[in-house]
Amino acid sequence: MSKYEQRGVSTSKIDIKNAVQNYDQGLYPLSFCKVIPDVLTDSKKNLFGPSYCNIMHNNGAGTKAVLAYLYWKETGDISVWRGIAQDAIVMSIDDMVCTGATDNFLLTTAIKRNRFRIPGEVIAEIIQGTTDFIQAMAEEKINISHAGGETHDIGDIVKTILVDSTLSARVKRNDVLTCGRIQPGDVVIGLASFGKTRYEKSYNSGIGSTGFASARHDVLSKEYAERYPETFDSQIPEELVFSGSKHLTDPSGIDGLNIGQLLLSPARTYAPVLKAVLENFRPSLHGILHCSGGGQTKVLDFVSNIHIIKDKLFSIPPVFSLIQQESGTPWEEMYSTFNMGHRMEIYVKENIVEDILKICQFFDLEAKVIGHCEEAPNKTLTIESPHGKFVY
Numbered sequence: 001m002s003k004y005e006q007r008g009v010s011t012s013k014i015d016i017k018n019a020v021q022n023y024d025q026g027l028y029p030l031s032f033c034k035v036i037p038d039v040l041t042d043s044k045k046n047l048f049g050p051s052y053c054n055i056m057h058n059n060g061a062g063t064k065a066v067l068a069y070l071y072w073k074e075t076g077d078i079s080v081w082r083g084i085a086q087d088a089i090v091m092s093i094d095d096m097v098c099t100g101a102t103d104n105f106l107l108t109t110a111i112k113r114n115r116f117r118i119p120g121e122v123i124a125e126i127i128q129g130t131t132d133f134i135q136a137m138a139e140e141k142i143n144i145s146h147a148g149g150e151t152h153d154i155g156d157i158v159k160t161i162l163v164d165s166t167l168s169a170r171v172k173r174n175d176v177l178t179c180g181r182i183q184p185g186d187v188v189i190g191l192a193s194f195g196k197t198r199y200e201k202s203y204n205s206g207i208g209s210t211g212f213a214s215a216r217h218d219v220l221s222k223e224y225a226e227r228y229p230e231t232f233d234s235q236i237p238e239e240l241v242f243s244g245s246k247h248l249t250d251p252s253g254i255d256g257l258n259i260g261q262l263l264l265s266p267a268r269t270y271a272p273v274l275k276a277v278l279e280n281f282r283p284s285l286h287g288i289l290h291c292s293g294g295g296q297t298k299v300l301d302f303v304s305n306i307h308i309i310k311d312k313l314f315s316i317p318p319v320f321s322l323i324q325q326e327s328g329t330p331w332e333e334m335y336s337t338f339n340m341g342h343r344m345e346i347y348v349k350e351n352i353v354e355d356i357l358k359i360c361q362f363f364d365l366e367a368k369v370i371g372h373c374e375e376a377p378n379k380t381l382t383i384e385s386p387h388g389k390f391v392y
Contacts, residue, residue: 053173057096060164061087063212066231069160070224071260074248078125083266085129087209088165090267098288100177101169102275103142109149112162116155123151140199140272159230179287179302182347186286189356190342190370191270194317198364199272205265205319210292211337215263218327219244244326253318262319270344276359287347296383297336297392303379310371311384314341331387
């Protein structure tokens with residue numbers, strides 16, 4: 001466990017098994033995307049009716065917004081908030097694409113702020129970041145309609161800011177993709193979380209929007225706690241708060257990025273790539289998995305009687321090595337917390353692997369087979385890494 005979690009401070013975990021059991025009509029879409037009846041259209045018309053369903057998802061940038069606040073206060077770079085807007089959308093839309101939704105998304109946003117610390121200029125940057133991301137996706141033939149949002153001035157509750165989004169889409173029920181088809185003999189294609197794709201403007205560290213309690217408190221210097229007490233819960237033991245050695249403006253080892261920029265890399269969306277994959281191979285896909293909460297172990301929440309062996313993983317990106325070095329977190333825990341190099345997995349038979357890899361190559365997205373599935377009496381995951389073999 002990280003220093004931050006060892007002493008009893010950790011994020012709450014949802015009982016995924018019980019959540020999955022409540023999904024509509026026995027479907028098992030990923031990452032808490034709820035499949036519900038097609039309530040948004042007239043079910044009496046043959047064009048719609050029970051053959052369609054609605055998919056909705058809510059998520060946000062989480063405590064990554066606090067890191068953006070720190071960076072903005074320290075450097076004056078207000079543009080960092082545009083990345084937070086992207087994070088808030090991507091963590092929803094990428095979960096939804098895993099279920100088979102690929103176009104015509106409806107988006108609403110909710111910003112909760114302390115107006116004495118978060119001025120209108122910051123809100124304007126978040127709105128612009130939302131607009132920029134919608135435009136970038138439109139260029140990739142993914143249409144997102146923004147239905148507006150709300151800014152809540154609730155300083156009595158929020159010390160700095162929260163940025164959340166809710167997305168919905170309408171799809172044919174027969175097009176909904178679940179993980180229920182993952183089976184022995186499948187191979188696992190990993191889509192890299194780091195690097196630079198065709199539709200990104202700069203290098204992405206791969207961190208996404210998960211694990212930022214450790215990313216902030218285990219990496220950054222105690223100086224930030226002294227200058228910005230609004231960035232942490234005052235009930236957390238003092239020794240756990242900003243206990244690292246790094247400063248936001250320290251060099252990261254990646255050309256053009258300091259530590260703060262490395263940690264604040266906007267979460268990469270895989271929507272353009274997965275839309276192309278789904279358009280060509282939807283019937284042959286056995287599952288798409290977003291390795292967010294739970295990192296590389298997330299697949300265990302969606303399979304049974306299968307042994308997933310991940311033995312050809314990507315090299316660990318620098319951002320995760322940094323977090324591990326600063327926190328002292330055991331590598332086994334790192335793989336169950338962070339994506340460690342790929343944030344999306346596709347489970348398929350081997351005969352279409354090369355075609356999928358060519359699609360990824362078109363988008364300048366690094367991808368490769370990182371593992372395979374075997375029959376087993378119980379669900380099991382084995383990770384073989386440069387730092388050891390871990391069985392979950």
